[in-house]
Amino acid sequence: MKFSGFKVLKEGLTGNKGWTPHWRDPVPKSEYDVVIIGGGGHGLATAFYLAKEHGITNVAVLEKGYIGGGNVGRNTTIVRANYGLPGNSEFYSHSLKLWETMEQDLNYNVMHSQRGIINLFHSDGARDAAARRGNAMINQGDDAVLMDRDAVRQMLPYLDYDNIRYPIYGGLYHPRGGTARHDAVAWGLARGADQRGVDLIQNCEVTGIDITGGKVTGVQTKRGPIRAKKVAMIAAGRSGQVAALAGMRLPIESHVLQAFVTEGLKPCIDTVITFGMGHFYISQSDKGGLVFGGDLDFYASYAARGNLPGAEHVVEAAMTLMPMIGKAKVLRSWGGIMDMSPDGSPIIDKTHIDGLFLNCGWCYGGFKAVPGSGSAMAYLMATGNPHPAAEKLRMDRFRTGIGLMDEEGTGSQHNLH
Numbered sequence: 001m002k003f004s005g006f007k008v009l010k011e012g013l014t015g016n017k018g019w020t021p022h023w024r025d026p027v028p029k030s031e032y033d034v035v036i037i038g039g040g041g042h043g044l045a046t047a048f049y050l051a052k053e054h055g056i057t058n059v060a061v062l063e064k065g066y067i068g069g070g071n072v073g074r075n076t077t078i079v080r081a082n083y084g085l086p087g088n089s090e091f092y093s094h095s096l097k098l099w100e101t102m103e104q105d106l107n108y109n110v111m112h113s114q115r116g117i118i119n120l121f122h123s124d125g126a127r128d129a130a131a132r133r134g135n136a137m138i139n140q141g142d143d144a145v146l147m148d149r150d151a152v153r154q155m156l157p158y159l160d161y162d163n164i165r166y167p168i169y170g171g172l173y174h175p176r177g178g179t180a181r182h183d184a185v186a187w188g189l190a191r192g193a194d195q196r197g198v199d200l201i202q203n204c205e206v207t208g209i210d211i212t213g214g215k216v217t218g219v220q221t222k223r224g225p226i227r228a229k230k231v232a233m234i235a236a237g238r239s240g241q242v243a244a245l246a247g248m249r250l251p252i253e254s255h256v257l258q259a260f261v262t263e264g265l266k267p268c269i270d271t272v273i274t275f276g277m278g279h280f281y282i283s284q285s286d287k288g289g290l291v292f293g294g295d296l297d298f299y300a301s302y303a304a305r306g307n308l309p310g311a312e313h314v315v316e317a318a319m320t321l322m323p324m325i326g327k328a329k330v331l332r333s334w335g336g337i338m339d340m341s342p343d344g345s346p347i348i349d350k351t352h353i354d355g356l357f358l359n360c361g362w363c364y365g366g367f368k369a370v371p372g373s374g375s376a377m378a379y380l381m382a383t384g385n386p387h388p389a390a391e392k393l394r395m396d397r398f399r400t401g402i403g404l405m406d407e408e409g410t411g412s413q414h415n416l417h
C-alpha cells in the first residue's frame with residue numbers, strides 16, 4: 001500500500017475500506033540471518049537500513065510488547081544536531097540529515113517539523129559555552145545562531161527575562177532542529193522494514209541468548225528458540241537486563257524520565273525551548289498540547305512511571321521560565337526508562353562474543369538518534385566495521401578512559417548530574 005494525496009482522497013470518498021495493515025503478523029521462523037532484540041526506534045531502524053542499504057532481509061525484530069510501546073512512543077519528540085564534542089557531533093549531524101529525507105525514504109508522514117530549537121543561557125560563562133558549541137556545530141556543517149537577549153525576547157516575548165535567579169542573557173538557536181511525531185516514526189520504520197521482508201514479531205520476549213564456543217548461535221524466546229548468525233541487543237532501558245542474558249555487565253544504569261502534556265491550546269509556541277539551568281524544555285504539539293519535561297527522577301528503576309517530586313521540580317521550572325503556563329491544565333504525564341551511560345553518550349559496537357552486537361546508552365536523547373543509529377548499526381552488522389559517523393561510539397572507552405564524550409561536563413556519573 002503506497003500513500004499519496006490521491007489515495008487519501010479516494011479512501012475519504014469511499015468509506016476508508018481500502019487501507020490494509022501496515023505490517024504483517026508473521027509466525028517466527030526457526031532461523032534468521034539476523035535477530036534484533038527490541039522493536040523500539042533503534043531496533044526498527046536497524047532492520048530497515050539492513051534491508052534498504054545492505055540487502056539483508058532475512059531478519060527478525062523480536063519485541064517483548066508491541067511496536068511503539070517503549071521509549072520511541074514516550075519521548076518528547078525533539079530532533080536536533082547541536083552537540084559540541086567530536087564523536088557526538090558527527091554522529092548527530094549524520095542522523096539529522098537522515099531525518100531530512102526520512103519521509104521520502106519511508107513514504108510515510110512522520111510530521112518532521114524543523115521549527116527550530118533555542119537553548120537559553122543565563123550567565124556570561126554560559127554565553128561563552130554556547131558560543132563554543134555553536135562554533136562546533138557550524139564547523140560540523142550544521143547551523144547555529146547566537147542570539148542576544150533582545151533577539152530572544154522578540155522571538156519568545158512570553159518568557160520571564162528578569163527572573164532574579166536566572167535572568168535570560170540570550171540563546172543558541174538551531175534552526176534545523178525541531179520535532180517529529182514519535183509513533184509515526186515507529187510505524188513508518190516498521191512498515192518500511194516489513195515491506196522489505198523483515199519479520200516483526202510482537203509479544204516475543206527474549207529470555208536467553210545462546211552462545212557456543214564464544215559465538216552467538218541464537219536466542220531463547222517466550223515463543224520458542226530461534227537460531228541466528230548475528231544477534232543485536234537494542235533494548236534501550238532494558239539493555240542491562242538483556243546483556244545479562246549473554247553474561248555481560250554493561251556500564252549502563254536505568255533511570256526514569258517523565259514528560260507531561262497539557263490540554264490542547266491555540267498555537268502559542270512555535271519553536272522548541274530549553275531552559276537548562278532550571279531543567280525544563282517545552283514545545284507545542286501539532287494537536288495543540290504543550291509537551292514538556294525536565295530531568296531524571298534520579299533513582300535507578302525499571303518502572304515506566306515517575307514520582308511526584310520529579311513532577312514538582314519540572315512544573316516549578318516551568319513557572320520560573322514562563323509564568324503563563326500556570327493557566328494551562330496538565331492532561332497527563334508518563335515515564336520512560338533511560339539507558340544512562342557514564343558519559344551521557346551512546347554505544348554502537350561489537351561485543352567480545354562473535355556475532356553479538358550492542359546498541360545502547362541513549363540516555364534521554366535517543367529519539368533524534370533513531371535514523372543515525374539504525375544506519376550505523378546496520379553498517380556495523382553488515383560490514384563488520386564501524387560506520388564513519390559512529391567510530392567513536394565504542395564501549396571500551398569506559399574501560400580505558402580514552403575517548404570519553406562527557407558532552408554536558410557532568411563528570412563520571414552522568415545519571416546523577
Ligand SMILES: Cc1cc2nc3c(=O)[nH]c(=O)nc-3n(C[C@H](O)[C@H](O)[C@H](O)COP(=O)(O)OP(=O)(O)OC[C@H]3O[C@@H](n4cnc5c(N)ncnc54)[C@H](O)[C@@H]3O)c2cc1C
Nearest residue numbers: 038040041042064070071072076078206336365366367368
Ligand atoms: C519522557 C521522555 C522524553 C524523551 N524525550 C526525548 C526527546 O525529546 N528527544 C530525544 O532525542 N530523545 C528523547 N527521549 C529518549 C528516547 O525516547 C530514547 O532514547 C529512545 O527512544 C530509546 O531507543 P528506542 O526507541 O529503541 O527505545 P524503546 O522504544 O524503549 O525500545 C526498546 C524496546 O526493547 C524492548 N525489549 C526490552 N527487553 C526486551 C526483551 N527481553 N525481549 C524483546 N524485547 C525487549 C522493549 O519492550 C522496547 O520496546 C525521551 C525519553 C523519555 C522517556
